[in-house]
Amino acid sequence: MKTLKLTIASLAFLVAVSGCKKQFDADVVNKNLPITGLSPSLLLPPIEQDMFIAPFGDEEKAGQFTAINYTYYGSNQYWTGSAGFNYGTLNNVVSMETEAGKLNATLSKPYLALAKFFRAYFFVNMSLKVGDVPMTEALQGLKNPTPAYDKQKQIFINALALLESANADLGAMNSVNALTSGTYSIPATYDIYYAGDLTKWQKIVNAFRLRVLIALSKRVGTDADLNVAAQFSAILSNPSKYPLMASMDDNLQHVYDGVFSIYPNSPRNYGNDATRDNMAATYLNTLASLKDLRAMEVSEPARGLGFADTSYSSFVGGASGQALSAMAQLIQQQKISLIGRHRYYETLTGENTFIISYPEMCFNIAEGINRGWATGDAEAWYKNGINADLGFYGVKNGANSITFQKSYFGILYDDITYIVHFSYDGYYNQPVVKYAGNNANGLNQILTQKYLAFARNSGLEAYYQWRRTGVPAFDIGPGNTVNGKIPLRYQYPVNERSANAKNYNAAVTSQYSGSDDIYQAMWLIK
The missing domain is CATH 1.25.40.390 (Serine Threonine Protein Phosphatase 5, Tetratricopeptide repeat)
Known part of the structure; x- marks a missing residue:
């Protein structure tokens, strides 16, 4: 019995030592070395996931699509670091x-x-x-x-x-x-x-x-x-x-399931930030100037301006370069538009987030043809990109049902639903939208519509386009820059x-x- 007890004790000691060694080996593993011994299929999901950049982050602010108006939640400053x-x-x-x-x-x-x-x-x-x-x-x-x-x-x-x-x-x-x-x-x-x-x-x-x-x-x-x-x-x-991609069905995109993947704006954080973020002027004012119904899909009317809820004059973004204190005051006066709460805060699944999208591809093709890199119909690709992105926002040719929340700083009143008529042809045939041809004006139109299609999607692509072309003109001021200049790199x-x-x-x-x-x-x- 004594011998047996010693043997059991010895085995226990060896197991303990072995366990310690395994733990030591695990602790000192070189994280710079590739993982080995896994099926390639198991390695695929984390690789794919790293392509995805969620909306409502710094990339979105860098593209001047939305802006923070409340200091507790951050700022609109561009990066200063790595x-x-x-x-x-x-x-x-x-x-x-x-x-x-x-x-x-x-x-x-x-x-x-x-x-x-x-x-x-x-x-x-x-x-x-x-x-x-x-x-x-x-x-x-x-x-x-x-x-x-x-x-x-x-x-x-x-x-x-x-x-x-x-x-x-x-x-x-x-x-x-x-x-x-x-x-x-x-x-x-x-x-x-x-x-x-x-x-x-x-x-x-x-x-x-x-x-x-x-x-x-x-x-x-x-x-x-x-x-x-x-x-x-x-x-x-x-x-x-x-x-090449043939439609929106081919998009490389992140789809939220509402369980393991929840849209960054959702009913769960409505009370915290639904009124702390407003639309940025660079984005929203461009939509409004084009009489683009996407303006009403993505934002709330600024009722303090005195215009009808469905007037494009009611859709005004906050200047990204403006001091947060000034932007907060305009929000209190309801003179700039909040982020559209019906679109972005009603569900846990929100809208799909593009990584590489069909509209972007269409505009890239139109840009290349405009620049003379290839033969083809730049206007057709330009129109394809516009129509695809309008469809993503639910904009129909004809009657569109638009719902706004009648609320003031989180105090919710009755919803108001309007029927707003929109014509594809009427929109497109505006001189500011209708393709001006393979020239500088036409290129500016392509870049403008591509920027609008990057909204809340595609990571830093909108910023990269601005850096490369200057389109659109970004707002610059003390609210988003340190020395009056937007960084050109990290x-x-x-x-x-x-x-x-x-x-x-x-x-x-x-x-x-x-x-x-x-x-x-x-x-x-x-």
């Missing part, structure tokens, strides 16, 4: 590639094709924020903890090549699938956006490629080896090779400055004369 990077997600992409490589070709190819798209997407995303970033030498873990930075031009060249390859891979698989009923597939459960539909993913690869090419508009004519116009034209001229993350100091300093010196200055222009927009 960007967030996506290397953690890219490490998961590496892991997905590794784990897919252990499978047979039929099972692995869909993941490997999507991995090329994700690499292009996240590297471009990071570069748009700061300029040069590590790409070629990145994602090697301890083999190379201090990767050199790639020039922004090379990042875009690499990304466009990845997208070309991803399209070819997906096209080949979709061609086989058409004959064999889905030989190549991803389990629908793990693909949160398209439920394993590789035909939709191929369309998104090409739509994103158009976005990347449009982002390079200022470099056309100065960097011939980018081949921007030729690549753009090749996509439009060969729809069988480069299929600083690099702090860990880049400490963990990769030599390469960080070299990149900052070559781009920005040694100063990680948020007001200096990166190569992309020079």
